[in-house]
Amino acid sequence: MTDRTPTTVRARGLLPSLSPAERRVAQVIIDERATAARLTITDLAERARSSESTVVRFCRAMGFAGYSELRLTLAAEAGRADDAAADEPVGSDINESDELAQVVKKIAFADARAVEETASQIDIAVLDQVVGLVVGARRVTVYGVGASAFVAADFQQKLHRIGLVAYAWSDMHMALTSAALLDERDVAFGISHTGTTVDIIDALAEAGRHGARTVALTNFPMSPISRVADLVLTTAARETTFRSGAMASRLAQLTVIDCVFVGVAQRTYRQTRTALDVTYEAIRVRRIDGDRRRG
Numbered sequence: 001m002t003d004r005t006p007t008t009v010r011a012r013g014l015l016p017s018l019s020p021a022e023r024r025v026a027q028v029i030i031d032e033r034a035t036a037a038r039l040t041i042t043d044l045a046e047r048a049r050s051s052e053s054t055v056v057r058f059c060r061a062m063g064f065a066g067y068s069e070l071r072l073t074l075a076a077e078a079g080r081a082d083d084a085a086a087d088e089p090v091g092s093d094i095n096e097s098d099e100l101a102q103v104v105k106k107i108a109f110a111d112a113r114a115v116e117e118t119a120s121q122i123d124i125a126v127l128d129q130v131v132g133l134v135v136g137a138r139r140v141t142v143y144g145v146g147a148s149a150f151v152a153a154d155f156q157q158k159l160h161r162i163g164l165v166a167y168a169w170s171d172m173h174m175a176l177t178s179a180a181l182l183d184e185r186d187v188a189f190g191i192s193h194t195g196t197t198v199d200i201i202d203a204l205a206e207a208g209r210h211g212a213r214t215v216a217l218t219n220f221p222m223s224p225i226s227r228v229a230d231l232v233l234t235t236a237a238r239e240t241t242f243r244s245g246a247m248a249s250r251l252a253q254l255t256v257i258d259c260v261f262v263g264v265a266q267r268t269y270r271q272t273r274t275a276l277d278v279t280y281e282a283i284r285v286r287r288i289d290g291d292r293r294r295g
Contacts, residue, residue: 005121007073008033009236010062016196017222018061024048025058029074037074041067107247110238114248117236118255126231131263133213133231138185139165141212143175143203148191151217151253155189158261162268163275172199179206186212193237193249195223204228217256219249233260 011026018026025048029036036044044067045052055067064070094103134140140159144152149170156168169175182188188207190200195218204214205228216229219237226232235252265272 009117013221016220021050021054022058024050025055037071037078110248111251114237114252115255118252121236130215130231133187134264135267137187140187141178142168142189143200144191145170145199147250152191155257162272175203176206179203182207182210182212184211188212189215191217192225193219195220195225201225
């Protein structure tokens with residue numbers, strides 16, 4: 001994640017890798033982001049039912065030298081967040097008593113925020129490396145199950161449309177079979193919101209064992225999938241009641257996928273323009289034009 005990444009976004013991404021006590025500290029920072037900077041280290045420890053030493057460990061896990069640095073960062077971010085807070089729907093979750101109009105507003109806000117926060121925390125250096133790997137690959141194999149399977153299919157379709165050899169697998173027998181046939185000329189791309197999906201982890205590990213370069217896309221940079229990937233791209237999506245594996249996480253993943261795809265298209269500009277023109281012509285006759293409607 002970049003230095004521009006909001007502290008609350010970084011804290012959410014680290015949650016699964018923290019100890020229970022450190023997780024409670026992180027949750028206070030996330031839930032009380034507007035006022036957390038006013039808390040002393042003792043106040044924060046008490047609020048999190050933890051200890052001052054746990055707060056310090058949490059600060060170091062976040063990359064801060066100590067609590068003072070965390071507090072100054074939170075204060076600066078709180079000032080920038082004041083303007084955005086006016087547009088935020090009351091409450092961060094969907095409640096049983098919410099009217100449908102409020103549900104729509106909360107969903108739209110969560111989805112838009114997921115895209116914005118994902119874009120703000122993309123590590124450009126890592127993104128650049130991933131783009132370079134895809135451009136130079138003999139083939140790109142993408143793995144995803146559940147909701148992530150749709151994102152994997154979208155990525156495969158985009159790469160295929162510009163003339164690159166790409167496959168997407170959601171059946172894990174097929175995924176492992178494909179991974180076993182990869183080598184150092186290939187790239188394997190695993191998509192898992194939680195970073196704990198065993199099927200995707202196993203497929204990436206298998207691809208890596210055969211020499212392929214491996215890339216993970218996850219919401220949690222310290223999750224198990226990161227340990228089997230050469231490069232890790234992250235999203236920043238918050239999920240709510242009724243929305244586990246929600247549209248917000250898929251939109252965040254698609255945002256990163258689009259960044260990779262456009263980066264690849266830029267570096268292969270002439271090939272991409274030719275492929276797009278040829279494929280457009282191939283399907284143009286399948287559209288209903290004005291003459292057909294009049295006939």
